[in-house]
């Protein structure tokens with residue numbers, strides 16, 4: 001089995017995907033901790049409004065930009081609302097600049113407001129923030145702590161969301177053409193203005209393509225799927241694996257979490273724990289049959305939840321091996 005450490009140390013972008021509550025944030029923090037300990041400059045970031053990185057690091061980092069956690073390790077929680085506002089302002093400013101208005105016309109302001117209320121707009125604002133962070137290239141490694149069900153397919157769908165958004169702007173531009181013609185009769189600047197908008201749209205589009213290429217690039221991104229030995233999760237994972245294959249999304253492997261150590265069977269343990277271990281053994285067989293060689297690590301059920309640096313360090317030691 002090619003271990004987690006071997007894979008993770010080769011990729012600049014690492015992500016853990018999977019259903020809610022399985023351990024994505026926990027693994028993201030432990031991975032970031034381990035990479036930082038290897039001397040890499042690391043950023044672990046999320047767009048999760050639940051501020052789970054704040055919880056796990058026991059620091060208030062929400063919306064504060066990159067916060068240093070320890071040597072080589074920074075954590076950042078993007079506040080989507082702030083980004084949406086900034087995004088709106090940017091759109092307003094561009095409209096003002098392009099058309100030489102003093103004030104954004106009411107219809108356009110209404111449009112901006114309506115567009116911002118849509119989930120697609122929120123997602124594109126978030127996506128933009130992520131792209132900015134990644135393209136800036138301040139760090140050696142980026143660990144993107146995904147929201148539940150947020151997985152590589154998300155990025156593929158993002159490109160679609162952006163396409164839609166751009167199509168709408170293009171339509172709006174068509175609608176404004178009549179108005180624009182009146183303005184340009186006075187100014188004689190019509191072609192220049194149109195070119196400016198087209199240039200802008202083309203720029204946005206090239207950015208999306210560049211970023212979704214980075215984040216789904218099998219040479220740069222290691223995307224792991226978190227599973228636990230339970231029936232429903234195994235069923236879901238099978239479905240997800242099929243989807244990934246259909247969309248040609250690269251998967252670097254699976255990490256099995258919350259495995260109750262079998263060694264406990266040799267000890268005097270209560271029946272319920274014995275039952276759990278036996279139940280897990282059955283599901284581990286299924287996982288091995290389904291995923292076998294793609295399982296990169298088994299992570300044990302810890303004695304308590306994973307919060308605070310000492311617990312993160314302990315888990316990182318188990319996941320990646322203390323010595324390496």
Ligand SMILES: Nc1ncnc2c1ncn2[C@@H]1O[C@H](COP(=O)(O)OP(=O)(O)OP(=O)(O)O)[C@@H](O)[C@H]1O
Nearest residue numbers: 020021022023024025026148258300301302305306
């Ligand atoms: N191996 C483990 N042993 C003990 N507790 C664990 C283990 N893995 C995760 N936990 C705990 O389970 C809870 C959920 O983990 P985590 O927040 O990492 O899941 P998540 O997949 O990020 O959830 P969400 O989908 O809500 O973002 C946390 O309280 C975490 O400390």
Ligand SMILES: [Mg+2]
Nearest residue numbers: 024025052146
């Ligand atoms: Mg999480």
